[in-house]
Amino acid sequence: MGVIKNSNLFKEFIENDIATLTRSDLGVRSFQEIQPVLTRIRNMLEEMISIADTNEKVPEEQISAIMSYVQDYATYATGIRNYNMELDARNGFEGHQKLIDSVKSWFTGIFKGNINDGNSYRSYAFLDNYNSLKLLNLEALQNAKAEIDKLTEKATEAFSTVESLIETLRQQASSEAVQDYAAIFEKQAERYSHFKFKKPWHLKIGKAQMWLITAVFLICGFVGFIFNINSAFPIDFSHGNQIAVVEMITRVLIVSFAIYLISFAIKQYNIQNHLYTLNKHRQNTLNSYKLFIVSLDSSDATTKNALLMEVAKAIYESGQSGYIQGKDGEMNPSIIEMTRFVGSK
Numbered sequence: 366m367g368v369i370k371n372s373n374l375f376k377e378f379i380e381n382d383i384a385t386l387t388r389s390d391l392g393v394r395s396f397q398e399i400q401p402v403l404t405r406i407r408n409m410l411e412e413m414i415s416i417a418d419t420n421e422k423v424p425e426e427q428i429s430a431i432m433s434y435v436q437d438y439a440t441y442a443t444g445i446r447n448y449n450m451e452l453d454a455r456n457g458f459e460g461h462q463k464l465i466d467s468v469k470s471w472f473t474g475i476f477k478g479n480i481n482d483g484n485s486y487r488s489y490a491f492l493d494n495y496n497s498l499k500l501l502n503l504e505a506l507q508n509a510k511a512e513i514d515k516l517t518e519k520a521t522e523a524f525s526t527v528e529s530l531i532e533t534l535r536q537q538a539s540s541e542a543v544q545d546y547a548a549i550f551e552k553q554a555e556r557y558s559h560f561k562f563k564k565p566w567h568l569k570i571g572k573a574q575m576w577l578i579t580a581v582f583l584i585c586g587f588v589g590f591i592f593n594i595n596s597a598f599p600i601d602f603s604h605g606n607q608i609a610v611v612e613m614i615t616r617v618l619i620v621s622f623a624i625y626l627i628s629f630a631i632k633q634y635n636i637q638n639h640l641y642t643l644n645k646h647r648q649n650t651l652n653s654y655k656l657f658i659v660s661l662d663s664s665d666a667t668t669k670n671a672l673l674m675e676v677a678k679a680i681y682e683s684g685q686s687g688y689i690q691g692k693d694g695e696m697n698p699s700i701i702e703m704t705r706f707v708g709s710k
Contacts, residue, residue: 369414369431378435381442383407394450394458399465402472409495410434416498423501430494441468547651550644558641573637580630587623639688650679 369375383404388395396403413431417423444464453460475491559571590597598619600612654676661668 369428369435370418372432374432374435374439375414377439377442378410381439381446386442386445388445388448391448391450394461396445396465399468402468406438406472406475409491410438413495413498416502420498420501423498427494427498430490434491434494437471441471547648550648550651554641554644554648557637557644571637571641573634573641576630576634576637580627580634583623583627583630587620587627590619590623635688642688647680650676 383400386403387397387400389397410431413434417428417431441464444467448460448464450458450461555571557571558573559569594616598612598616600609600616654672657672658669661672
């Protein structure tokens with residue numbers, strides 16, 4: 366590889382470019398007449414050198430033949446570069462014409478397959494070598510293309526495998542994330558409302574149950590207070606109307622405060638149950654989402670995105686649970702409509 370290009374002969378070949386060999390400095394005695402001939406030969410030689418130096422299948426005999434062609438080019442180039450117009454003028458410029466004729470004869474011999482070597486013709490298989498190198502190069506290109514096609518096919522298969530793996534990992538990650546968030550909402554719901562015996566004599570309750578027990582105790586205490594209010598806070602009219610009014614106001618204040626405490630406890634009970642209902646709804650939504658995703662076609666990205674948007678709305682939009690009356694609006698029914706749509710597919 367690179368045998369020809371590493372030789373001194375090739376360096377000389379490069380130096381003898383067409384612009385130098387034209388010898389435009391000679392004016393009317395320049396070699397402009399054979400410029401097309403030299404250009405064509407040089408281009409063919411450059412192709413042959415390039416193929417021979419990059420293709421391992423080129424035999425040494427063919428490389429030697431190419432070197433001989435480059436040597437011939439260098440011989441004619443040396444004659445042109447060393448041409449002296451002043452000396453040749455004494456002979457009627459016969460040397461100038463002889464150089465031109467020899468280059469033309471060489472060019473003609475290339476395409477005839479033989480060349481006039483002074484006194485006789487010798488075989489000059491320039492075109493045979495040129496054509497065989499072109500075919501060899503074509504074969505190498507075809508082999509390279511076939512190899513590239515194989516590599517492209519393997520790369521495509523590998524890319525498809527990677528895409529499939531990424532999609533599988535994405536689905537697994539999505540499924541695991543959904544499970545994690547469902548578990549989080551479940552724990553949040555248990556914080557707000559829960560009633561369970563974990564072990565004997567170990568009762569676990571949520572905030573709603575704590576407020577319910579508090580409300581029951583307050584109501585019982587209030588009822589007991591009502592039955593004993595006369596003994597606890599009697600109204601004595603014998604001390605005058607002013608004292609009686611103060612005692613009645615005291616009764617009213619105590620009763621009002623007791624009613625406020627009871628209503629506050631009941632409201633807290635409703636709030637905790639409301640939060641429990643919302644979190645259970647979110648948990649159920651995520652669990653249902655997993656089932657819907659499995660039932661959908663893997664290529665149906667539109668329905669998946671629409672379903673995901675509805676799940677997000679169901680999670681982040683707070684609605685009425687029946688425990689609190691407010692202006693939050695009803696539960697978003699579009700998730701129900703979406704489940705019907707998915708079920709009909």
